[in-house]
Amino acid sequence: MTTRREIVRTQNVRKTYVMGEEVVHALRGITLTIYAGEYISIMGPSGSGKSTFFNMVGGLDKPTSGEVYIDEVDIAQLDPYELAWLRCRKIGYIFQTFNLIPVMTALENVTLPMVFAGTDPDEAREKGARLLSLVGLGGRLHHKPAQMSGGQQQRVAIARALANDPAIILADEPTGNLDLKTGHEVIELLRRLKDERGVTIITATHDMKMLDVSDRVIWITDGQVSRIQSRAELDIKVGSIDGKQEA
Amino acid sequence: MADEKKRRRAAGRVYACGGVRRERVVVLPWRRTLSMCVANVRHRRGRALITFVCIAVVVAFFAATLAQQELVNELRRVGGVEVHAALERVHAGAPDGAAAARQAAQQRWLLGLSVLLCLTGITNTILMSVTERVREIGTLKCLGALDRFIVRLFLIENACVGVTASVAGAVCGLGVAVVQTGLMTAFSFLSGRMCMWAALYSGPRAVALGTVLTVVASIYPTLVAARMKPADAMRVDV
Ligand SMILES: Nc1ncnc2c1ncn2[C@@H]1O[C@H](COP(=O)(O)OP(=O)(O)OP(=O)(O)O)[C@@H](O)[C@H]1O
Ligand SMILES: [Mg+2]
Numbered sequence: 001m002t003t004r005r006e007i008v009r010t011q012n013v014r015k016t017y018v019m020g021e022e023v024v025h026a027l028r029g030i031t032l033t034i035y036a037g038e039y040i041s042i043m044g045p046s047g048s049g050k051s052t053f054f055n056m057v058g059g060l061d062k063p064t065s066g067e068v069y070i071d072e073v074d075i076a077q078l079d080p081y082e083l084a085w086l087r088c089r090k091i092g093y094i095f096q097t098f099n100l101i102p103v104m105t106a107l108e109n110v111t112l113p114m115v116f117a118g119t120d121p122d123e124a125r126e127k128g129a130r131l132l133s134l135v136g137l138g139g140r141l142h143h144k145p146a147q148m149s150g151g152q153q154q155r156v157a158i159a160r161a162l163a164n165d166p167a168i169i170l171a172d173e174p175t176g177n178l179d180l181k182t183g184h185e186v187i188e189l190l191r192r193l194k195d196e197r198g199v200t201i202i203t204a205t206h207d208m209k210m211l212d213v214s215d216r217v218i219w220i221t222d223g224q225v226s227r228i229q230s231r232a233e234l235d236i237k238v239g240s241i242d243g244k245q246e247a
Numbered sequence: 248m249a250d251e252k253k254r255r256r257a258a259g260r261v262y263a264c265g266g267v268r269r270e271r272v273v274v275l276p277w278r279r280t281l282s283m284c285v286a287n288v289r290h291r292r293g294r295a296l297i298t299f300v301c302i303a304v305v306v307a308f309f310a311a312t313l314a315q316q317e318l319v320n321e322l323r324r325v326g327g328v329e330v331h332a333a334l335e336r337v338h339a340g341a342p343d344g345a346a347a348a349r350q351a352a353q354q355r356w357l358l359g360l361s362v363l364l365c366l367t368g369i370t371n372t373i374l375m376s377v378t379e380r381v382r383e384i385g386t387l388k389c390l391g392a393l394d395r396f397i398v399r400l401f402l403i404e405n406a407c408v409g410v411t412a413s414v415a416g417a418v419c420g421l422g423v424a425v426v427q428t429g430l431m432t433a434f435s436f437l438s439g440r441m442c443m444w445a446a447l448y449s450g451p452r453a454v455a456l457g458t459v460l461t462v463v464a465s466i467y468p469t470l471v472a473a474r475m476k477p478a479d480a481m482r483v484d485v
Pocket of ligand 1: 017018019024025026044045046047048049050051052053
């Protein structure tokens with residue numbers, strides 16, 4: 001790692017929600033740089049602003065002030081068409097609730113982003129099948145979401161997130177609706193994708209299992225970065241966290 | 248012409264990203280749109296059935312009224328002696344002058360009212376299915392769907408239901424009109440010329456009415472759907 005390429009950079013990002021009289025400061029100035037190929041976990045108590053930060057980085061919402069750069073492009077400058085393109089090509093989303101399209105089969109779900117990207121249908125089907133076997137679902141191409149377990153649905157969602165070879169995968173509590181074991185499998189899968197494909201993975205989580213695979217952990221408290229732990233610092237701490245979990 | 252426009256648009260979307268210039272295209276082919284719409288209608292058969300019945304009933308009513316008028320007019324024009332006699336007999340029993348006008352006005356009111364009821368009913372049903380699908384719509388947008396893809400999906404989905412319902416309603420309505428006119432004239436026109444076909448003229452008009460109704464009813468819910476934010480995909484509460 002000589003020259004690390006910046007993939008996401010946020011500059012003093014603030015987000016304020018105004019609801020009638022009440023003003024909620026969800027983010028109070030977040031400045032961060034995330035490098036290509038990193039596995040980042042964002043931790044913090046409920047309501048600390050993790051999801052809000054995700055929406056900013058994913059181009060799903062605009063900050064009240066401050067800038068978000070993805071691949072050196074200020075996403076506030078993009079028009080709706082370019083934003084859609086960015087979501088389609090540059091970023092893969094994974095949700096806590098899986099969010100597969102219920103009327104579509106696993107394969108159709110995975111090929112949908114490729115349809116939007118204008119990929120040739122045959123090529124898309126072939127690639128979709130390849131991605132599904134990559135996540136261990138090669139035998140379930142034509143199953144509907146309702147016919148699959150939570151863990152399997154989340155793996156389809158991961159395959160879908162990879163459809164257009166995005167640079168970044170954003171996962172907001174990807175294991176939130178999964179049991180311990182399937183949650184672990186999903187985390188392991190994400191780590192493998194990072195290692196083998198060099199995808200940048202950014203997850204928000206309450207799940208301490210995530211710490212083991214993260215390159216950096218960013219703690220957010222009350223809309224501000226309170227602590228950034230690197231791999232080296234984490235290795236020291238992992239023992240004590242394991243101890244806490246067993247207790 | 249259309250191709251030229253598309254190419255120009257795509258060319259305008261060349262974007263320097265990480266030093267590499269790439270063509271930016273976001274598309275939803277028509278064939279895929281249709282298959283998605285059909286799959287959705289099938290999946291939510293219950294909802295679609297409500298819309299279907301509403302539209303079919305209104306269209307049947309409209310088609311029956313229209314077709315009967317056409318049939319009687321046609322019979323007056325070409326019918327034989329006995330047909331004229333039969334029509335006169337029915338006419339004699341019917342209210343005349345002011346009373347007939349009142350009846351016609353009443354019928355128009357009834358049609359207007361049913362159209363209004365039908366509109367609000369369908370709008371409500373579609374709105375429900377839109378709010379039910381908040382997360383799905385958000386997800387589509389996260390995957391790269393433009394607002395206009397959402398508009399297209401919802402409009403076509405409902406138009407499909409509307410057109411089939413209109414055709415079904417029109418067929419029923421025309422059937423009713425033919426039988427009713429037949430009863431009036433003791434089916435004597437069946438032996439004569441095929442003026443029964445006159446009834447068919449009102450078919451396209453009835454189908455058009457039904458289709459327009461469904462599309463009008465789905466405009467507001469479709470706009471609601473298109474305006475949803477991609478961040479809605481993250482919502483856990485729906
Ligand atoms: N659309 C919104 N309108 C108003 N307030 C909002 C909105 N979204 C988030 N907030 C507020 O912003 C703050 C941060 O919310 P956020 O969802 O980012 O928290 P979080 O860290 O993701 O929490 P959790 O771990 O429970 O998912 C909260 O106080 C929340 O009430
Ligand atoms: Mg959250």
